[in-house]
Amino acid sequence: MVGIKSYGAHIPRFRLDRNVMQLALLFLGFAPLRGEKAVANWDEDSITMAVAAAVDCLIDENKDRVDGMYFASTSQTYALRQNAGIVAAALDLKTDTRTADFTDSTKSGTAxxxxxxxAIAAGSLNSCLVSAADCRVSKVGSNGDYTYGDGAAAFLLSKENVIANIEGAFSTTHDFVDRRRLEGERTEHMWEERFIRDAGYMKFIPEAVKGLVDKYKLNIKDFSKVIYACSFAGTHSALARTMGLAPEQVQDPMLNNVGETGVAQSLMMLTAALEDAKPGDKIMVVSFGQGCDAFYLTVTDNITKMKGKKGIKGNLANKAALGSYEKYLAFRKLMPSEIGIRGEETLYTSFSIVSRDNREIYGMVGTKCKKCGTPAWPAQRICPNPDCGAVDQIEPYRFADKKANIFTYTSDFLAPSIDPPSSYGFIDFVGGGRTGVDFTDCDANSLKVGMPVELSFRIKFTDEKRAAVNYGWKGIPIVS
Amino acid sequence: MAEGIKDKVAIIGMGCTKFGERFDAGPQDLIVEAFIECLEDAGLEKKDIQAAWWGVHMPDISVGRGATILGHTLKLPFIPITRVENFCATGSEALRGAVYAVASGAYDICLALGMEKLKDTGYGGLPVAGMLGYKMPLVNFNLSAPGGFAMLATKYFSQYNLNPQEGKMMLARVSAKSHRNGMLSPKAHLRREITVEQIMNAPIIAWPLGLFDCCGVSDGAAAAIVCRADMAKKFRKDPIFVKSLQIAVSSGEEMLYTKWDGSHVEPAYRAGIAAYKEAGIKNPREEVSMAEVHDCFSITEAVTMEDLQFSPRGRVKEDIEAGRFNLDGAQPIQPDGGLKCFGHPIGASGLRMMYEMYKQLQGKADKRQLKDPKIGLTHNMGGFPSMNIVSVCIVGK
Incomplete structure (x- = not known):
């Protein structure tokens, strides 16, 4: 039976306190929610978050067996150029991998x-990675502005050694217009909340649950967790009562600590549920978009072997306050902010370089000398070891998944940045090789020589003239 | 068997503009200003110049690429002119072209002229966007010049167990010394004494470097006319002779391999060794009377003292504290105030350094004049500590 072999998640490190938002936005009305929401760093988007969740998911997995990569988002970066292709390149998946983008509805993650x-059940794929991420921007002071958070969940699906079997699914489609956005628009439009609550969530979620229960002759009382997407906290609670769920059966929708994460919400909740699951547990998942996808899983004995994931718990524990709503607006480029005349200098994006050196730039695959074993990134045809110097004795060597330590660093107020200072340094990889990287998700004052660093796929710079968001690997210093 | 260039070439004329934020002057004004002083100092006419080397690092800001602008601006009569560029060592590269051309026997008299017009960018610091090509921004860090050198300071402090206070104090003394000298230089950009306390308390530019750890950003030009050593005294009684002019360039080992310690500049050490060998210098600490080194940042000067073997490895702090490099010290460094006070119009800096050595050796350095210097050295570095070009030139009477 097809099931989930591994899971992963990503929640951005920054959290925005809704009280801080309220102070800035009081003139527009009251906040619909309390607590905080997770907001992407300026160098994150749905692609980078999908990669981060997938990296978490692929820990200890054999990447060579992966032959499918599906990316889901309603805030995908490119409208033309496959976003899943960028995720696959960052993960350095094999080129004979089937990739696809699932977009336009918040139920695209479950789709x-x-x-x-x-595809796996049909035998056309062996092992498929699914990563769903959303990083949406909303009109200032809107319901979405307060409610939505940024996040991602990833799953590796397979027939073998699964931690949870996918037992059955039931889907509905209704051209129900709660939210919409036309091509070219940055922020969405939302219909009346009461309509979305009463004619939407309260109707379609019970309908999907009933459909699944009836189809497979299930009893809702047998589920240890029932997961259903919802952006309104009150409605989420009301649904539990309507469907007769006991409090312990209801999976936390994380509205008060992460926010509603679009395509990722129900899947992040599934990751959280799996983190606490025991063999034999039954879990139901219901997404919400223009209709619902409902499916259920049975947890296997393999769940006890899962370890070393950041998952939802690890990501929730790693947080820092963003501090101000204005900083959020600057990060999302919702407000023009001064980065100096130096920041107006043009960096040119050459797509022939991006294509030719794709594995090097996106996959962080360099070279390793077959003669002396010296690794190098960027790729070198001539070995940089002065005692070797072998020519073309190289094999591909991926750096993105290697541990590293800070060799030296600085925090630079002159280099243009949306979030100065720009911290960067040289890192020495465990196993050899040295390179310069930008640091991200770090406090400048915490940097030290020798500090461990892990690598993270991020936006390097955007080149609006050439419709280019340029990605690469940065270092996240780990504070012990 | 290569013979080298020792004592084959003499400098017989030099010129240097006032350095600074020359909002009053365009790039061609700066070229003319340096050239006319140089020509008059040499006592030559324009027609005597047989070939020229022209240095400008960022011509896209000022005059465009190629060598034509020098011919056009100075109305040089169809002579060979070559434009050279080698990062911040561009000025020394222009001089090297002229010196080696004369040493080769191809010409009797050549011109080297370097200029940079930086203050038409609209911002402080050097433009770095695109300087490493289209690919590097896709794979490298978002670096600035101070950031590149700040990493040298971070590593130096770490390697030699200096806490930030101790390290920054060492560097503050370097800058304070240069500011004292710069006050005595009429052509310098920054001519104000700055106390160690002011330097320590200045805003951070790139940790651990503060504002006064960074050199100024200026416009300027400088020029030299060189000729065959055996004909030099026909033009003036006090020509200066080139003892050696060497450059060394990074091999990639520093940035890609893990052996480099990150707290010194390997090409500086290598270029120093090559220059001392050619000039016949056995003990640089004792034999080099004075030097103008590439103090783009205070840490660069400190580390250079060790790379050029003026101070033992890891012990420059003791020499700085003892005042060894002050104007009245045993081995004055930056007698004119250095890049710190002149600023760094890139194409001009290497020649500006030589201008001070030339004037000092001729006894014409006015209030900065050192007592009977015998050997002067210029050290001009381009790039970043991890990947660079270093030029070392030694001159004497």
Whole structure:
């Protein structure tokens, strides 16, 4: 039976306190929610978050067996150029991998997961990675502005050694217009909240649950967790009562500590549920978009072997306050902010370089000398070891998944940055090789020589003239 | 068997503009200003110049690429002119072209002229966007010049167990010394004494470097006319002779391999060894009377003292504290105030350094005049500590 072999998640490190938002936005009305929401760093988007969740998911997995990669988002970076292709390149998946983007509805995350499961069941894929991420921007002071958070969840689906079997699914489609956005628009439009609550969530989620229960002759009382997407905290609670769920059966929608994460919400909740699951547990998942996807899983004995994931727990524990709503606006480029005349200098994006050196730039694959074993990134045809110097005795060597330590660093107020100072340094990789990287998700004052660093796929710079978001690997210093 | 260039070439004329934020002057004004002083100092006519080397690092800001602008601006009569560029060592590269051309026997008299017009960018610091090509921004860090050198300071402090206070104090003394000298230089950009306390308390530019750890950003030009050593005294009684002019360039080992300690500049050490060998200098600490080194940042000067073997490895702090490099010390460094006070119009800096050595050796350095210097050295560095070009030139009477 097809199931989930591994899971992963990503929640951005910054959290924005809704009280801080309220202070800035009081003139527009009251906040619909309390607590905080997770907001992407300026160098994150749905692609980078999908990569981060996938990296977490692929820990200890054999990447060579992966032959499918489905990316889901309603805030995908490119409208033309496959976003899943960028995720696959960052993960350095094999080129004979099937990739697809699932977009436009918040139920696209579950659509991607079910499509992957079906492809594996049909025998056309062996092992498919699904990563769902959303990083949406909303009109200032809107319901979405307060409610939405940024996050990602990833799953590796397979027939073998699964931690949870996908037992069955039931889907509905209704051209129900709660939210919409036309091509070219940056922020969405939302219809009346009461309509979305009463004619949407309260109607379609019970309908999907009933459909699944009836189809597979299930009893809702047998589920240890029932997961259903919802952006309103009150409605989420009301649904539990309506469907007769006991409090312990209801999976926390994380609205008060992460926010509603679009395509990722129900899947992040599934990751959280799996983190606490025991063998034999039954879990139901219901997404919400223009209709719902509902499916259920049975947890296997393999769940006890899962370890070393950041998952939801690890990501929730790693947080820092963003501090101000204005900083959020600057990060999302919702407000023009001064980065100096130096910041107006043009960096040119050459797509022939991006294509030719794709594995090097996106996959952080360099070279390793076959003669003396010296690794090098960027790739070198001539070995940089002065005692070797072998020519073309090289094999591909991926750096992105290697541990490293800070060799030296600085925090630079002159280099243009949306979030100065720009911290960067040289890092020495465990196993050899040295390179310069930008640091991200770090406090400048915490940097030290020798500090461990892990690598993270991030936006390097955007080149609006050439419709280019340029990505690469940066270092995240780990504070012990 | 290569013979080298020792004592084959003499400098017989030099010129240097006032350095600074020359909002009053365009790039061609600066070229003319340096050239006319140089020509008059040499006592030559324009027609005597047989070939020229022209240095400008960022011509896209000022005059465009190629060598034509020098011919056009100075109305040089169809002579060979070559434009050279080698990062911040561009000025020394222009001089090297002229000196080696004369040493080769191809010409009797050549011109080297370097200029940079930086203050038409609209911002402080050097433009670095695109300087390493289209690919590097896709794979490298978002670096600035101070950041590149700040990493040298971070590593130096770490390697030699200096806490930030101790390290920054060492560097503050370097800058304070240069500011004292710069006050005595009429052509310098920054001519104000700055106390160690002011330097320590200045805003951070790139940790651990503060504002006064960074050199100024200026416009300027400088020029030299060189000729065959055996004909030099026909033009003036006090020509200066080139003892050696060497450069060394990074091999990639520093940035890609893990052996480099990150707290010194390997090409500086290598260029120093090559220059001392050619000039016949056995003990640089004792034999080099004075030097103008590439103090783009205070840490660069400190580390250079060790790379050029003026101070033992890891012990420059003791020499700085003892005042060894002050104007009245045993081995004055930056007698004119250095890049710190002149600023760094890139194409001009290497020649500006030589201008001070030339004037000092001729006894014409006015209030900065050192007592009977015998050997002067210029050290001009381009790039970043991890990847660079270093030029070392030694001159004497």
């Amino acid at each position: 991607a997961l079910l499509a992957a499961a079906d």
